[in-house]
Amino acid sequence: MRIPPKVTQVLAVALLGGATLLTVVVLVFVIVFVLGKGLPEVTWEFLSTNPKDMGRAGGILPTLVGTILLPLLAIAIALPLGVGTAVYLTEYTRETRVTRALRFGTDCLAGIPSIIFGLFGFIFFVVGLKMGWCLLSGGLTLAIMVLPTIIRTSEEAIRAVPKSWREVSFSLGATRWETVLKVVLPNALPGIVTGVMLGIGRSIGETAAVIFTAGSALRMPVSAFDSVRTMSVHFYILAREGISTEKAYATAAVLIISVLLVNLIAYGMMHRFIARRAR
């Protein structure tokens, strides 16, 4: 009754290959579909001018700026906090019930729907602290949202640094902090960058939490207390309110290309960093 190993082998290859193919096809289809519909509309003028008539005409410059500023602000806040927490949890505490509880809490936080963060940001920053809908409220909210991801990926990356390297560092008279700076963090960096990329990706794609906290003003932001609209929000509003399907697709195309660029730049930077160290 046993199926011959040769047959199972062929079946396995076919099934695994099929799964891979399906994944890639779906991915490529989404990208090609959006780019195909959107790219013809994307011109230099589209990128470099302000929208007119609620986005029915004109470009997306303010939303492009918003899409750059908001995630950058979020990461600038979340990165030191997240990496600091990860270093503290891995290097400065022993594995106890408290650290386990903290880790469990972080994992739960990572799974909370973004709109809950949006609601919290709205109640706490926008209303409670009277900050209003603005870049800073949005940045803080997104920072809280991506913090768990950054903590957990940094923690994994720090844990992956061999224990023997730390021992050598200590044996040469380094303090824990010197060991963290000279041995642990440089070698955990690729993993930390991965966490940051995930965080930027989540921030760029976020709509719900952004609308609640940064608002959706179409003006060019000039200070941290101005409301901004990101491309994701712009896309959502254009499509949801039936303002302009063409402009919506064009915005989506720019969004996809931006995410691609961010990833390429990050991988390039990481590659150079690793190559420099492993010379």
Added chain:
Amino acid sequence: MIQDSPAKITIRDLRVFHGQEESLRGVTLDIPANQVLGIIGPSGAGKTTFLRALNRLNDLVPDMHAEGQILLDGKDIYHPAFDVVALRKRVGMLFALPVALPMSIYENVVYGPRLSGVRNKARLDEVVERSLKAAFLWDEVKDRLQMSGLRLSGGQQQRLCLARVLAMEELEVILLDEPCSGLDPISTAKIEEALTILKEKYTIILVTNNTKQAARVADETAFFLMGDMVEYGPTEKIFTVPDDKRTNDYVTGRFG
């Protein structure tokens, strides 16, 4: 052998506990300066635990603690006021497996001096050359000091680790934890040759699984068994007419 000069390291009833288990059960020993002390014994005898008590590396293991006294030049290294960072600069360690840090050969060697605040490039260059020469590695790497230390062979990495220890200006004692266990005979010979020269300047404690190595290099030898120090004396005596039958059994290869 009775020492005229005071011992470099005085150990009184040293006990090390790993959780409930007592891995070292009361070691008392005077380690004289400028000699190679060999420590032999089967695995699980507490040799490594003993060594790591001397630079307090055991402190890093959560449920490990030591009792008794270890005096370095008469100062209790487990005293709360004793600076453990300064201790590790004076008592360097070579591990069983060569661990080059993921940085250049040059940066590996100057790791200790940089921590001690040496910034002067010329002085660092001089430290690198002196240390690598003392570890018999200079000729092999002098043209590629900026290459990653990880790209050296195992034997070269272990000599790099030795150079890294020797680069510390505060260094007085060198602990070696089976430093040749993974090395080929030629690399082993180079390390042993380095040790016989280095003992003129430093106090050396060599844990080894290879009894022949102890016989070749050590001036005095201690035999450890299951957490006890069974016997301690001049190497020649330990290997020819030991007092304890268990020592005799071990050095003649009847067990271990």
